[in-house]
Amino acid sequence: MLIFVPMAGFGDRYLRAGFKEPKPLIPVDGRAMIERVVDCFPGEERFLFCVNATHAKTTNVLDVLRHLKPSAPVVITEPHKDGPIRTLLACEEHIDPEEEVVLNYCDFGVDWDYQAWKSWLAKGWDGAMSGYRGFHPHSLGPTLYAYMRSDGDNVLEIREKHHFTDNKFNEYASSGLYYFRRGRALLEAAKKLVLRGERVNDEFYVSMAMQLLLEEGGKVGVYPLKHFYQWGTPEDLRDYEGWARAMRRLDGFYDAMRKTRSPALHVIPMAGRGQRFAERGYPDPKPLIPTAGAPMIAQSLACLPTPSRRILVALREHAEDARFKAVVERLHGDTRVIPLDGVTEGQACTAELGLAGVADDQPVLFAPCDTGYVFDEQRLAAMERDFDLVVFAAKGHLPALWRPHMYGWLTAGADGRVERVAVKKLVDGVPAMEQQVVTGTFWFKDVATFRREFAALIADNDRVNGEFYIDTIARRMVEAGKRVAAFTVDKYVPWGTPEELQTFDYWNEVFRQGRPLTFAGADASSTPA
Known part of the structure; x- marks a missing residue:
């Protein structure tokens, strides 16, 4: 032959x-x-x-x-x-x-x-x-x-x-x-x-x-x-290599995050219905969908440094689920759940509800319930010392390039300072491959900064597709000349849609033979199903 x-x-x-x-x-x-x-x-x-x-x-x-x-x-x-x-x-x-x-x-x-x-x-x-x-x-x-x-x-x-x-x-x-x-x-x-x-x-x-x-x-x-x-195009190759590197690092990264302490309060806005999963016939609410051996919310939290305090803002029907309670019980640090009786007018509104009673001088990190990462924690800590807002961003994320209207986008200078932000569309006049996708995680130097910017957002009724986004707050802060940085993660691992979860499962099978990931210092095999 x-x-x-x-x-x-x-x-x-x-x-x-x-x-x-x-x-x-x-x-x-x-x-x-x-x-x-x-x-x-x-x-x-x-x-x-x-x-x-x-x-x-x-x-x-x-x-x-x-x-x-x-x-x-x-x-x-x-x-x-x-x-x-x-x-x-x-x-x-x-x-x-x-x-x-x-x-x-x-x-x-x-x-x-x-x-x-x-x-x-x-x-x-x-x-x-x-x-x-x-x-x-x-x-x-x-x-x-x-x-x-x-x-x-x-x-x-x-x-x-x-x-x-x-x-x-x-x-x-x-x-x-x-x-x-x-x-x-x-x-x-x-x-x-x-x-x-x-x-x-x-x-x-x-x-x-x-x-x-x-x-x-x-x-x-x-x-x-x-x-x-x-591997037919540069984008294909970068995507393949990105997954290869990330999958090799994930276990060690999870372990590093368990050992790394975050001085910021972590607020997880998670009050959405997960409609796309429901329409595909997934029986579980999105935060509880099995993801590499554990509920999605658990895997998302495992990809962040361990805070002393954590607030989860969830729909009441999810917060009262026994599986959700089991995840919360196994988390390190003080975790509080704020149950909501219905959806809000957007991510920023849900995030703001998580700050009730929190001191103005407290640094705060907002993160989604459906996203994983691999990144350099020391580089993140250095950025947190120098900026008012740090936006987690990713380069060359293929699904975002295919469907840019589903994401926020930014451009940044060599020093990481954000120059422009667009929400649910690409930044005008800049080639897509030169932009970074906004991944949904935001660090504010203090709660007072977020509260002030959120109040202005609401006062101006600055909505995108009828909703209030933290991405929009980032855009407004950049336009006002505030110190906003893009923290470019090594790998963005989203699970927020059925296709994103299937993509992760595919590469996990390729590079890790489908092995489960662990979270919160416990073996995933003991995670509540």
Whole structure:
């Protein structure tokens, strides 16, 4: 079996993002992307690579490939933007018409049993693809792939950059692996595509060659993948690496937070209904939804330094739940619950209710009940000494970039001082990747500052989408010239929507084998269900 990896593209999006290496040489969590691709085929030595002449002349890509697979031919072709089919045809003389061929793209990883896949090929497929369906985090974004209409593992039809139904999660999407039982079939289909000029987005894709094989009566199968890792764009790569680093640090970070004392009062406004979870059929109220082995509220509190005092502002129906009471009983420090009989006019209003009877000179931190973090506590403490307000923020959070209207945004200078804030929309005139998302946690130097700013917010009726937000207070303070800092966390781990919780569960399974997290100094296995 020949494993052919086309690598002749320019990787324009990476170039525009400032990367210097060709995409296949870019490190993915410490190892070159092409090295991770080759590792998907353990024991195989029959490889064929194709690179463009510019990369061959100006980078060490040839040395890297020779080191990975010393016996593998490397074809050098003139640069083009016609897609992998054009690259394939430049390598025709190296492809045996009677040999099995796998054409595998150079910018993704998979979690699979390679030997099991090879055994599955014994079903006698003329062509095959690996694919994934159901929940995969990158599928939440706007990028479209090649989708399959299937019956079991039999592929009936393939469409490049277009899905068949309104719910693409129900369809197999191609990972970028294409198997042909005979090299001849691949080459003939490729030539037909080029002759006909059949392109999608100005490129010839291998999925289109597989569709031709289907139309000519070939038997095509799809092999299901449990986990798929997309590295095709800089945003994809940063998201993957961010989760990889965070998951390695989470256990140690939780332990550090248990040992770190916070001088601020912690107020947790949590009086929402969690409507999106309810609409998806979750039986528990959002603060009590199981999250890595413990109720969501417990995991959120575990991601913050331990305060001497903590106030939870919750709906009465949640506060009186036995599971909620059990969480509160196990928390370190003095924890008080303020029950509310109904929802308020927004996050800022709920937060303000938590300050009843609190002294004006008390530092205060407001945090959501549905968010985790990984961050440098010493850096946070340094910021708290120099600013009136510290806003927890995150860079490059993909779901926020896909749906900016659901978040607050800010821009900050090199010293961390916030320059502009926008609520439920991007900051005007600034590229999205240069902005940071507001994560919902805010530290005020004292309660008096919050009370003063909250009173002005209400007096001006400064609402966004009909609600009062602490994000808006941050915006107003920046506009008034107050000292407001952005504390950029190392990783923002939101659980506030079903998709965010599913995303966390996905990466927890990938990097931590789904192990539970612990909170409040106790093993998660003893956490009330």
